[in-house]
Amino acid sequence: MIPNNVKNIACIGAGYVGGPTMAVIAQKCPHIKVTVVDINEQRIADWNDTDLSKLPVYEPGLDQVVAEARGRNLFFSTDVESAIREAQMIFISVNTPTKTYGVGKGMAADLKYVELCARQIAEVATEDKIVVEKSTLPVRTAQSIRTILDASRSPHHPLSSSPLLPGSPSPDSSPAPRFSVLSNPEFLAEGTAVKDLHNPDRVLIGGEEDEDGQRAMEALVEVYANWVPRERILTTRIWSSELSKLTANAFLAQRISSINALSALCEKTGADVDEVAHAIGTDTRIGPKFLKSSVGFGGSCFQKDILNLVYLCRHFNLPEVADYWEQVVKLNDYQKHRFAKQIIDTLFNTVSGKKIAFLGWAFKKDTNDTRESAAIYVADELLQDHAEIHIYDPKVSKERIYADLEYLQEHRRENSSRNSDNSRNSHSCNSSQFVQLESSFIKDHVHIHDDPYNALENAHAIAILTEWDEFRSYDWLRIYEAMRKPAFVFDGRNILNKEELKEIGFNIKGIGKG
Numbered sequence: 001m002i003p004n005n006v007k008n009i010a011c012i013g014a015g016y017v018g019g020p021t022m023a024v025i026a027q028k029c030p031h032i033k034v035t036v037v038d039i040n041e042q043r044i045a046d047w048n049d050t051d052l053s054k055l056p057v058y059e060p061g062l063d064q065v066v067a068e069a070r071g072r073n074l075f076f077s078t079d080v081e082s083a084i085r086e087a088q089m090i091f092i093s094v095n096t097p098t099k100t101y102g103v104g105k106g107m108a109a110d111l112k113y114v115e116l117c118a119r120q121i122a123e124v125a126t127e128d129k130i131v132v133e134k135s136t137l138p139v140r141t142a143q144s145i146r147t148i149l150d151a152s153r154s155p156h157h158p159l160s161s162s163p164l165l166p167g168s169p170s171p172d173s174s175p176a177p178r179f180s181v182l183s184n185p186e187f188l189a190e191g192t193a194v195k196d197l198h199n200p201d202r203v204l205i206g207g208e209e210d211e212d213g214q215r216a217m218e219a220l221v222e223v224y225a226n227w228v229p230r231e232r233i234l235t236t237r238i239w240s241s242e243l244s245k246l247t248a249n250a251f252l253a254q255r256i257s258s259i260n261a262l263s264a265l266c267e268k269t270g271a272d273v274d275e276v277a278h279a280i281g282t283d284t285r286i287g288p289k290f291l292k293s294s295v296g297f298g299g300s301c302f303q304k305d306i307l308n309l310v311y312l313c314r315h316f317n318l319p320e321v322a323d324y325w326e327q328v329v330k331l332n333d334y335q336k337h338r339f340a341k342q343i344i345d346t347l348f349n350t351v352s353g354k355k356i357a358f359l360g361w362a363f364k365k366d367t368n369d370t371r372e373s374a375a376i377y378v379a380d381e382l383l384q385d386h387a388e389i390h391i392y393d394p395k396v397s398k399e400r401i402y403a404d405l406e407y408l409q410e411h412r413r414e415n416s417s418r419n420s421d422n423s424r425n426s427h428s429c430n431s432s433q434f435v436q437l438e439s440s441f442i443k444d445h446v447h448i449h450d451d452p453y454n455a456l457e458n459a460h461a462i463a464i465l466t467e468w469d470e471f472r473s474y475d476w477l478r479i480y481e482a483m484r485k486p487a488f489v490f491d492g493r494n495i496l497n498k499e500e501l502k503e504i505g506f507n508i509k510g511i512g513k514g
């Protein structure tokens, strides 16, 4: 019978979502054993490191949560099979990146890791289980997961006891396991993951309408009800839950692209985008959040999830709807390009041989995650013009920065060597005017610093790519004195005090500042 009272949870995928989410469940539910498994041995070793500063995910407050629960009822392991076997409820929290090959390349979500999890659960499970989609998935993925899981109940499956097939050899006498699939998308934002998990606006659970589905939903509601008020735990039909996740991200990203589109108009007209955002945000129907104009949104989710939504719309023959949402991503590409171009234009139409210092590489503050960070695309565009880039980020490693730039070149290589008719023609990563940069060129032209003042010394210009708080409190007079003149600052996050910097002597340009 599908359990409605869970004592043992497994989570497949110990990444930015699986790790923090399960750590908080374990912290808040000491009566439940939570095992997080991953095939990446290094990641698991890092989660188990006694030095909490080495956790693979940097999130404010996460170290305390892990310290409280790890070894008590929270475990990190590479033994995926045992975790599946023992758990009553299994979360799938693996990556679902944009496909980089074949059908749907550049648009659709790549579900191969999710499918592998479903197959492994089907193979290993011997008892009834609840399978929870925690990864962000296209609407109706639960159907595919169910199909794979149900196949393990077929008379030909090695684990099936085949009670329906008279005379067939039965490997054992226990009945084949039953599964119920739930959708429980995660809405945490990086940098505030622990806060968001402790105090979510809502928890969304979608389930199937049969009796098993209802029992499974009840079981998951009971887990969250240990700390989330029940009125904030929403239960819906499974397809609504799946689609709500993509919709939420599309709406959030749309607000950023909307304000970024207007930032370009502000620069032409003399308006100030922050004043415009404040003026419209005070209308309670619009609200003040997610109206901060920037160099462009990054992160592993917004672009991927919108492209996935666009792909779905095209699949269901809704081209007008697809075009509408795709524009959000195109505008974001335009914003990143506009920022890089402004640097080159302002520095007298070339940055060749010039030292451009980057403050920040992460896609937002308070995280070490760099996936789809605007910094990568801006750096690439400046490197195309032979800039010397010097980078400081308080949390991102040297290896990560080089890997990000290399990955972009690899992506460009794939796009140019294959027929990319089906893929998105992104300005940032597929533009025909850009050449593929060699590794040696990247190593020679990109320098990473542990000390921000070293990164900034003798720079022709500074570009702020991430809104880390510490950048505001630097000694800007000292920085000015150590820079080449005219000393340019391009504030891609509008975090610096423009008037103060101008008084020091800087030539400062913000986003959407006319």
Ligand SMILES: NC(=O)c1ccc[n+]([C@@H]2O[C@H](COP(=O)([O-])OP(=O)(O)OC[C@H]3O[C@@H](n4cnc5c(N)ncnc54)[C@H](O)[C@@H]3O)[C@@H](O)[C@H]2O)c1
Binding pocket: 012, 013, 014, 015, 016, 017, 018, 037, 038, 039, 040, 043, 080, 093, 094, 095, 096, 113, 116, 117, 134, 135, 136, 137, 186, 187, 188, 189, 190, 300, 301
């Ligand atoms: N990062 C976020 O802030 C965020 C927020 C909400 C939702 N999501 C969604 O959650 C999902 C996971 O995102 P993430 O950022 O945690 O990804 P991630 O890449 O940080 O982590 C995924 C992990 O899954 C592991 N994995 C892949 N296949 C596996 C398998 N078969 N068995 C065991 N481990 C396997 C990988 O090794 C990796 O460590 C994605 O669908 C994403 O869209 C992410």
Ligand SMILES: O=c1ccn([C@@H]2O[C@H](COP(=O)(O)OP(=O)(O)O[C@H]3O[C@H](CO)[C@@H](O)[C@H](O)[C@H]3O)[C@@H](O)[C@H]2O)c(=O)[nH]1
Binding pocket: 136, 186, 187, 188, 189, 190, 191, 249, 252, 256, 289, 290, 291, 292, 293, 294, 295, 296, 297, 298, 299, 300, 301, 302, 363, 364, 365
């Ligand atoms: O007003 C704003 C708000 C954000 N950003 C940028 O937008 C990107 C995304 O920021 P944010 O949404 O705060 O972080 P994520 O961790 O990407 O979280 C988003 O993506 C997650 C993964 O799906 C969802 O769970 C979250 O609800 C959703 O906010 C970052 O580059 C931010 O700098 C802006 O430029 N202006």
